[in-house]
Amino acid sequence: xxxxxxxxxxxxxxxxxxxxLRDDIVNCRLRPGDKLRFSDLKARYGVxxxxxxxxxxxxxxxxxxxxxxxxxxTVAAMSVDDLQDLVRMRLEIESLTLTDALSCGDDAWESEVxxxxxxxxxxxxxxxxxxxxxxxxxxxxxxxxxxxxxxGSSSPRLRNLCDxxxxxxxxxxxxxxxxxxVARDVEGEHDTLMDAALAxxxxxxxxxxxxxxQQTADEVADLTATQAALAAA
Amino acid sequence: xxxxxxxxxxxxxxxxxxxxLRDDIVNCRLRPGDKLRFSDLKARYGVxxxxxxxxxxxxxxxxxxxxxxxxxxTVAAMSVDDLQDLVRMRLEIESLTLTDALSCGDDAWESEVxxxxxxxxxxxxxxxxxxxxxxxxxxxxxxxxxxxxxxGSSSPRLRNLCDxxxxxxxxxxxxxxxxxxVARDVEGEHDTLMDAALAxxxxxxxxxxxxxxQQTADEVADLTATQAALAAA
DNA sequence: TCCGGCAAGATTTTCGAAATATTGGAAAAT
DNA sequence: ATTTTCCAATATTTCGAAAATCTTGCCGGA
Numbered sequence: 128x129x130x131x132x133x134x135x136x137x138x139x140x141x142x143x144x145x146x147x148l149r150d151d152i153v154n155c156r157l158r159p160g161d162k163l164r165f166s167d168l169k170a171r172y173g174v175x176x177x178x179x180x181x182x183x184x185x186x187x188x189x190x191x192x193x194x195x196x197x198x199x200x201t202v203a204a205m206s207v208d209d210l211q212d213l214v215r216m217r218l219e220i221e222s223l224t225l226t227d228a229l230s231c232g233d234d235a236w237e238s239e240v241x242x243x244x245x246x247x248x249x250x251x252x253x254x255x256x257x258x259x260x261x262x263x264x265x266x267x268x269x270x271x272x273x274x275x276x277x278x279g280s281s282s283p284r285l286r287n288l289c290d291x292x293x294x295x296x297x298x299x300x301x302x303x304x305x306x307x308x309v310a311r312d313v314e315g316e317h318d319t320l321m322d323a324a325l326a327x328x329x330x331x332x333x334x335x336x337x338x339x340x341q342q343t344a345d346e347v348a349d350l351t352a353t354q355a356a357l358a359a360a
Numbered sequence: 361x362x363x364x365x366x367x368x369x370x371x372x373x374x375x376x377x378x379x380x381l382r383d384d385i386v387n388c389r390l391r392p393g394d395k396l397r398f399s400d401l402k403a404r405y406g407v408x409x410x411x412x413x414x415x416x417x418x419x420x421x422x423x424x425x426x427x428x429x430x431x432x433x434t435v436a437a438m439s440v441d442d443l444q445d446l447v448r449m450r451l452e453i454e455s456l457t458l459t460d461a462l463s464c465g466d467d468a469w470e471s472e473v474x475x476x477x478x479x480x481x482x483x484x485x486x487x488x489x490x491x492x493x494x495x496x497x498x499x500x501x502x503x504x505x506x507x508x509x510x511x512g513s514s515s516p517r518l519r520n521l522c523d524x525x526x527x528x529x530x531x532x533x534x535x536x537x538x539x540x541x542v543a544r545d546v547e548g549e550h551d552t553l554m555d556a557a558l559a560x561x562x563x564x565x566x567x568x569x570x571x572x573x574q575q576t577a578d579e580v581a582d583l584t585a586t587q588a589a590l591a592a593a
Numbered sequence: 594t595c596c597g598g599c600a601a602g603a604t605t606t607t608c609g610a611a612a613t614a615t616t617g618g619a620a621a622a623t
Numbered sequence: 624a625t626t627t628t629c630c631a632a633t634a635t636t637t638c639g640a641a642a643a644t645c646t647t648g649c650c651g652g653a
Contacts, residue, residue: 137429138429138430138644139429139430139605139606139607140606140607141417141606141607142429164633164634164635165634165635166633166634174607174608175607175608175609176607176608176609176635176636176637177410177413177606177607177608178606178607180410180413180414180635180636181413181414181417182417184374184414184415184417184418184421185417185418185420185421186421187418188417188418188419188421188422189421190517190520196370196371196372196375196635196636197371197372197613197614197615197634197635197636198614198615198634198635199634199635212514212515212516212517213517215515216515216517216518219452219456223452281445282445282448282449283445284423284445284446284449285449287423288521371614372635372636372637373636373637374636374637397603397604397605398604398605399603399604407637407638408637408638408639409605409606409607409637409638409639410636410637410638411636411637411638413605413606414636429605429606430604430605430606430643430644430645431604431605431644431645432604432605
């Protein structure tokens with residue numbers, strides 16, 4: 128379990144474990160709230176304590192794990208409140224970054240956007256039918272498309288922040304998929320978003336992106352409302 | 361050197377070293393670009409490798425140190441470009457957070473704001489005359505005032521982010537002080553900012569805060585321009 | 594003189610064991 | 624019955640040595 132999650136090879140065990148741990152948390156193979164015992168992690172990743180502790184400290188700073196002195200580490204919890212906080216930040220930060228990307232992005236950026244959009248389209252329709260491998264591949268391409276779009280920005284801090292916030296959001300999107308919420312017309316949303324971006328239509332692009340982000344929050348709200356209704360009945 | 365930097369005591373060596381390292385970097389006792397050799401750090405902080413590496417990984421995720429696989433860690437560099445990126449983010453993020461604080465802050469928050477403002481005023485006029493200890497104390501109270509103002513916000517992520525960005529800015533402010541730039545009427549700026557905040561005048565408060573942040577960037581720009589002129593002559 | 598390769602030294606990274614702290618439960622006391 | 628205390632089991636944290644990797648300076652050859 129948990130072999131190389133992304134093709135880039137790490138030059139240290141610490142970096143490799145960081146990558147694998149983040150991937151396992153983002154994809155809920157390590158579930159929210161789980162206690163991260165070193166004996167378990169050692170066996171799971173086949174490394175010693177030093178690289179594990181370093182990776183966990185890094186993830187603690189990123190917000191994907193909680194650290195408590197002398198009491199170890201746990202996977203960061205998920206909650207409706209947390210999702211609202213997360214979505215609020217993404218709405219503001221990603222709009223800002225996208226605006227910057229539209230004013231800074233050059234020809235190479237445009238081409239990369241087109242490439243990543245096409246790459247994503249190629250796995251699109253098969254999401255439901257194909258196995259978990261195909262779903263994982265779609266997630267990778269989906270993230271790549273969004274990050275490529277934002278990569279035109281000239282601010283390293285904004286780009287990093289968007290990346291971290293996207294990872295945190297992935298757990299909530301996965302939760303929706305696991306509970307059978309049928310995706311809306313995501314394909315179309317990506318296409319129109321890309322069109323607005325390439326046309327440098329800032330107002331339209333940010334509006335579309337905000338809508339795209341907000342809908343995850345709304346769907347989770349619907350789902351929890353439905354579950355509450357079911358529980359009451 | 362580098363004993364307890366802040367009163368809160370850490371329950372692990374890792375946390376203590378993280379606190380001290382961050383403090384030493386923010387206050388430029390470890391200078392931008394410096395290589396952080398483990399042999400040096402071991403002697404400086406009197407701890408083994410494990411807590412050091414954990415603290416460095418944490419700071420790498422925060423952005424105060426750069427990590428390169430198999431080639432150790434360095435203090436994050438400073439540059440005019442970096443300052444512009446930093447200021448741009450602070451302008452947006454802190455405005456957002458302050459807006460939220462003004463709409464969420466309760467009585468306890470208001471009282472804390474008044475307390476921290478008064479606490480800051482008490483060290484104000486002595487900044488120039490008194491020694492480095494007094495200057496360090498003013499920095500602590502200054503940060504405490506700004507963070508208290510923003511602490512009314514309901515978003516943990518925004519509050520954390522503001523804290524990290526403030527720390528990163530401190531190095532640039534210190535750089536200005538070291539190069540003898542006389543501070544403008546900072547006292548007055550803090551007072552008017554607090555007044556606007558307590559009056560829940562969002563537009564005025566965010567405008568004042570943005571001005572406050574922007575001026576550091578402008579002063580650095582002036583200073584580098586002056587230095588360039590001197591170098592040319 | 595300049596360039597590539599190689600060996601010696603320095604530095605980072607990793608592991609296994611020792612030290613320290615927490616937790617759960619049984620026994621004693623209220 | 625409830626609370627308190629103690630002890631053993633479990634888990635985390637830290638250190639020091641060993642392994643892996645990088646850097647530096649030297650040497651021989653073009």
